[in-house]
Amino acid sequence: MDNLTTRHKDLLKMLLSEEDYKSMNYYSSILNVSPRTLYSDINAINCSIKNFHMEVDRKPGQGIKLVGNLSEKMELLHSLSSSKEKEQTFSTKERQLEIARLLLVEEKTISYQKLSDYFLVSKTSIAKDMEVISSYLNEETVSIQSNKKGTKIIGTEVQMQYSLKVFTNLLLEENKCLAEEDFFKVGPKILKKVYPDKIVEMAFKISNDIENTLNVDLSDHYLKSLVVTLIVFIYRISKRNHVYFERNFVFEEIKTLETYLIAKSILEVIAKELNIGFSESDIDYLNRQLMAHGLKPKIKNEAETKKYREIVSGIIKEMSTVMHVDLTKDQKLFDGIIFHLIPMEYRLKMGLRIQNPLLNEIKTQYSVTFSATWYVMAKVEAALDITLTEDEVAFIMVHFQAAIDRNMQVKKILIVCPTGIGSSELIANKIKRFLPSQDIVEVVPMRKVYENDIDNVDLIISSVQLDINKKPVIYVSPLVTNSDLKNISNFYADIFYRDNSLENGIEKYSFKHLSEVLDMDFIFAGRSYNSKEECLMEIIKAMEEKQEVYDGFKESILEREKLGTTALESGAAIPHASPETVKNSKVAIMTLKNFIRWDNRYVNTIILICIAKKDIHKIKNILSEIYQIVENKDNINHLLVGKKEIEIFEVLGGVVVD
Template sequence: MLDLNSRQKDLIKIMINEANYKAVNEYSNFLRVSPRTIYSDIKLINKCLQNFHMEIEKKPGLGIKLIGDAEKKMQVMEFLNNKVEDKNQYTIAERQLEIIRMLLVDEKIISYQKLADYFWVSKTSISNDMQLIQSMLNEKTVSIQSNKKGTKFIGSEIQKQYTLQRYTELLLKEKNVENEKSFLKYGPDILKKIYPVNIVEIVFEEVAHLEKTLNISLSYYYLKSLIITLIIFMFRLSKDNHIYSKKSFIFEEIKSLETYFVAQNTLESISSKLNINVNKGDIDYLNKQLLAYCIKPEVKNKDEAKKYEEIVTEAIKEMSQIMNVDLTQDKKLYDGLIFHLIPMIYRIRIGIRIENPLLSEIKEQYSVTLSATWYVISKLEKKLDITLTEDEVAFVMVHFQASIDRNAQVKKILIVCPTGIGSSELIANKIKRFLPAKDIIEVVPIRKIYENDINNVDLIISSVQLDISNKPIIYVSSLVSNEDLKNIYSIYADTFINDKKINLPSHKYEYKFKYINELIDEKFIFTNCDYTSKEECLDYMISCFEEEGLTYEGFKESILEREEIGSTSLDSAVAIPHALLATVKKSRLGIMTLKNYIKWGGKNINTIILISISEKDIKKVKNILSELYEIVESKERVENLFLHKNSKEIFEVLGGTELD
């Protein structure tokens, strides 16, 4: 009955008082519409009258008549009168909110006349309502579109969900829900009139569970906003509407991984109860929402946490030594690792494998920190008798990298060119050699600069002109001359360290390695080998290390287990297998070049560098890794250093010194 207009209601009232069949023309003349319109009205009226077990009957030659006993007719008349009274009880504000609900929640296309009939007001009143609604909209919200078919809201999924958020807030305010007590008491019933009951109930339950699980207490503003966001998010997902957000810079993306599991568990729990399909993009979106609401998990079970206190403290101390940054006073790092560690150990022990959505980017942009993390937590594996996957190691690395960012003067540098790769990779390879290793240098296509917030970017290096005025930009040629390099370092020094002592690298690949040259021994450089598999290469290199007494028990097993976790092969045709610190007696590097490429973790490899570092050299790990990744970051550089060279030549080009 709610969908009947005023003419259709009038037709029912007239027919209730008519005992005989009457021609359709009589009703059409009285209501001043065509007979065709009356027939259309009858179809809709009959659907509504089913609830009262009545109908308008049509008989050829006689006309139409409302069929039903007197009691049923009285019920219909009473219902119509009540509905008219209800409509007149709408305040202007309530009517406007109801119009928004029709257009936004129900996604209807409605004409001003239909709205006027529905609310029993004039079209002028509806027009005034729409003008006020229009004034509430902006570039973040949906917009109004009107044509011959009617009026509707249009916009992206982000705009629709943002508008739903604002609408829901206005509705609660109109209902005098202005504090936590009234929200928890009356909010569910109010919201159930707008959104599906099961979604509202499950979201309220899940947020309460979230607070309890994470041992947090959200402020009223965050609590209300998070619940509304989740209700709207799940409501739209139930209609198969997803938000596809653009990826930000990697140094911004990895920050969100600290709460990734919270978002994943929350969304999986809600979606399974509602039988709604979700994807990785939905998890990513929800994770960013949790970050916006300052969701910071805290350890609830202090006794459980105490079991891992010594392990975590030791890991932080070792990472501080490796990265040469004091992280030991960072309570956020400690709490984050403890909170992450407990469910991680549980997952591994019961065989649950998880996927890190940024693993490939982390391996590319944070290779040194990732490898350092692997060294640090290798002791944890041994003590707890677990084996970490590459994905798990990358998640742990995120906590360390976030702490390094907080405690060291890490600069975030973007390298831009028209294609995003190509010439910008060339620039990156050259400037990485003499800028601080701790700095984050990311190669991005030009469009990404304009699509994302660059507030946290410290420096931009570009081979094309950019329309940016609020960040220091260094323009270079696509070939990066020595003059360009001098200019980069000069501006970097002026901006960040006020140190203009510049030591430019040569274009002739005259590398100087301060750390790995101490680990090079000509007897562990094997050139032009004829092996055809990864297993053959490793067996030979490992046996040479063992025969020289450089290893402890478990050396070979630790290398093979690391390969099982995730391949150590790189795009530059190099594999870098490495052993656990505890299995190494004396630090050495093994180098092997092959006559032909072999398959190694799905990549074609012709060079192997076996990393074997002992615990006494832990302070040098970061510097050793930094120099190694400088060597292996490009195929061109690897070929220049190793291709067509014998062991003596490789030893000399790496600056090897005679070892005891």
């Protein structure tokens, strides 16, 4: 009985005096602890009273009861009475851990006097204990706050979970569970003294499932860390505590999407088992923890992936042609797409839809890569007999963008102003034309520059003064003049050794790639239609009459429209056809006298992109020039709206032949 604490013995005495089942709340209110703590106490008690052939029985809806015959109960009571109840049952280290448990796990507000009474030590000893506990705290952990009501911990949910991991590792250390091999043998028993059995078992099982699902072999060190992370995370989720924090820069956020679906599936299992909900931030937080533990999917075996290998090799080769960068030797890209493709086929054929949390940001800031991914994935739809969704395409795009970043000198540029909108949008729209199309330009509010790590940022352009020294910053006026643009161009060239220039200080539009696929027969100016169907059907009819397309052209456009809106906030819609259905590459343009509703937005300009399979290498440049036009309303109005067919043709670089 020596391994039982005073509270354990008090609970046993109460159970010995009761003949019927009593609820956990009944005992917890008397002992002033939570029912969850009593569950851990009961596990410890049952281990200690096995020799008496007794156990504390639990019945759902009824409570708990000590089961045993009268003679066994008398023997147990005699054993309890003969022990020195007043002797200290905690070592100094155990007492400190128990105080930490009360603060962190139970989230109690405690007083030095109550702790002194409970542990049978002086208040001075408790004060020293608190000093030791405080020594483990830092900026990443919670902090201890004391007032008239008592002592408690305060901090964010991220700090709370980090602190619980520190506490849990100290608990394992105190129980001589130092080596990783010991952790998997005796760790569960130790952890169940603090956390509910179900959560501990769930964490070990999920860790094992992750290794099998991703086909990875984590080192014992990382696996132990992952189990502790999951126990803490699941425990906090079970108590309805959720993580909330600001998102990082988009170019950093998309890196996490490779394991996003794994984190989401883990949370779905947890939510189902514990009958609780979870937030998008919870997925994001868990996903970051998975990535921190080096979890990346690997292909299990060639037999399982045989039918996908040729498909994936084909789309990577095609994307290399489209984006003008060789991605064919990138094994990480190959494995990542195959790993996504297999469950994706199952989801789509079963009618299961997933949501990409960064879909809108991806469509806005990675518009060229996103649209190019739609094109190259057309052959996947045909090969697997599936219909893609925007969300699935966005997930695939993430793999391509990551590979492009690895294989090209992609620059990450921030545009900053006090609000992150307004003047910064104006700056972004103007300067994008003078930067390489693969560069990532992101508009952010000033606070985000200070809240996030900017190590991966290459250049900052700002309309307000910043206290930044470790990254190059160029300042511009809120309205960004031609002089500002020239300075940006020269500054960029000086830093990155590129030759970008402005002619005579005047903004110049160049549509040399778009002009190659323009045709006067497919420019429709100032039309009066009331629906997107009417607009599309006129363009489709003209294409079919001129025999520029194959059978299935119309269907491919209409099917794409069902999958997600092609309308942009700028007032333009950019539908496109499958390359397999296009005979000769064309870009059709239609302007309207009045705005019409196009899904969830209003548009007055339609640009139908029809690129033939033979011209797949031209897609990137054509898309880049189209997005220059449609990125804002001013460009659309300046270049297209209100103009006649011949004027649109000429302003976009078309040459009229007499």
